[in-house]
Amino acid sequence: MNLSIRFSLVTGLLILSALTVSTALAEIPEITATIDGTVDVGYGAAIAVQNANTSFGDANSGILDTAGGELDALYAAHDATNLYILSTGNVEDNWNGYYIFIDNIAETGGESGTFSGISGGDGIFQSAGNGIGGMTFPSIMNVDLIVALKFGDSGGSDPLLLDYRLQVANLVTGTVALDSGSPDQVTDDAPTDTVMDDAYSGYTFALDQSNVLGVEGTGIGFPATGTDPASVTTGMEFAIPLADIPGTIDDSTVLYVFTAYVSADGNFFSNQTLPPVPTPQDHHGTDPDYTALGLTPTTLQFSPPTAVSEWSLYN
Ligand SMILES: [Ca+2]
Numbered sequence: 536m537n538l539s540i541r542f543s544l545v546t547g548l549l550i551l552s553a554l555t556v557s558t559a560l561a562e563i564p565e566i567t568a569t570i571d572g573t574v575d576v577g578y579g580a581a582i583a584v585q586n587a588n589t590s591f592g593d594a595n596s597g598i599l600d601t602a603g604g605e606l607d608a609l610y611a612a613h614d615a616t617n618l619y620i621l622s623t624g625n626v627e628d629n630w631n632g633y634y635i636f637i638d639n640i641a642e643t644g645g646e647s648g649t650f651s652g653i654s655g656g657d658g659i660f661q662s663a664g665n666g667i668g669g670m671t672f673p674s675i676m677n678v679d680l681i682v683a684l685k686f687g688d689s690g691g692s693d694p695l696l697l698d699y700r701l702q703v704a705n706l707v708t709g710t711v712a713l714d715s716g717s718p719d720q721v722t723d724d725a726p727t728d729t730v731m732d733d734a735y736s737g738y739t740f741a742l743d744q745s746n747v748l749g750v751e752g753t754g755i756g757f758p759a760t761g762t763d764p765a766s767v768t769t770g771m772e773f774a775i776p777l778a779d780i781p782g783t784i785d786d787s788t789v790l791y792v793f794t795a796y797v798s799a800d801g802n803f804f805s806n807q808t809l810p811p812v813p814t815p816q817d818h819h820g821t822d823p824d825y826t827a828l829g830l831t832p833t834t835l836q837f838s839p840p841t842a843v844s845e846w847s848l849y850n
C-alpha cells in the first residue's frame with residue numbers, strides 16, 4: 536500500500552463515517568402522500584416532537600371553528616413531484632399563520648442570519664411594521680422558500696370561518712412568488728366540519744382539526760403536559776411542488792426545514808415550532824432569534840448517502 540492509497544483509504548473511511556452519521560438523521564420516505572390532514576402510514580415515525588405546551592391556547596373543539604393552536608409532531612416525505620410536510624396539531628381560524636421554512640443546501644442564494652423581509656401579499660413577510668421580517672434564522676440555514684397558510688373568516692358573503700390565504704416567499708428572488716389573494720378562497724361551508732382542503736397553483740393542503748389531545752395550553756407552555764404529542768395523527772398537511780423550491784433538486788438533495796405557528800400579521804411568534812427549541816419557551820415573540828434560541832431544523836435527505844459505493848471503492 537503506497538502512501539496515496541493509504542491516504543485515500545483513510546479519507547474514504549472518514550467520508551463513510553460522516554455519511555453513516557448523517558444517514559441516521561432523516562432520509563425521508565419516497566411516497567405519494569394523501570393530502571387529507573392525516574398522517575399516512577408511509578411517513579413513518581415523527582421526525583420531531585413538541586416539547587412545550589402551546590402559548591397560543593389549546594384547541595379542543597374538534598372542528599375547524601376552534602380557538603387555540605399547536606404543533607405536535609413533524610412528518611415529511613417526497614415523491615418525484617412534491618415535498619410533503621405535515622405538522623400534527625391545530626391552527627386557529629383567526630388568521631394565525633402556519634409557516635414552513637425551507638433551505639435547499641444546493642441553493643446558496645437565499646437568506647441567512649436576520650431576514651431582511653419581503654414586501655407584497657398582505658405583508659406577512661415584510662420587515663417594516665408587522666411581518667416576520669427581522670426574525671433571525673437558525674444559524675445553519677440559508678432559507679430559500681417560505682410557505683405560509685392561514686385561515687379564518689373574510690366576512691361578506693361567507694359568514695363561516697373557513698376561508699384561507701396561501702402565500703409563498705422566494706428568498707432567492709426576493710419576491711412573494713405566490714399569493715392566493717383577497718377575496719380569500721372558500722374551502723368549505725359547514726360549521727361542524729373538521730377538515731378543510733384545497734389546491735392552489737400547484738400547492739395542495741389540508742387541515743384536519745379533529746385533534747383535541749397532544750400538548751395543552753396551560754401555564755406559559757412548559758413542560759409539556761397532556762397526551763404524547765407524537766400520538767396525534769391529524770393536523771396541517773402540505774404538498775409543495777419541488778419545482779418551486781429554488782436550486783437543483785435530485786437524488787442528492789438535502790433540505791433543512793422547520794415549521795412555526797405565528798400571529799395573523801406575522802409579527803408575533805408562538806412557542807410552537809417543529810423541531811422545537813431545545814429549552815422550552817413561552818412565546819418566541821417579535822423578531823425571534825432562532826440562532827440564539829438554538830433551533831436545529833430537521834435535515835431531510837432525498838436518498839441514502841452513497842456510503843456503500845464509497846466503501847466499495849476501497850474493497
Ligand atoms: Ca395524509
Ligand SMILES: [Ca+2]
Nearest residue numbers: 639642645677
Ligand atoms: Ca439555501
Ligand SMILES: [Ca+2]
Nearest residue numbers: 748749750751
Ligand atoms: Ca392540544
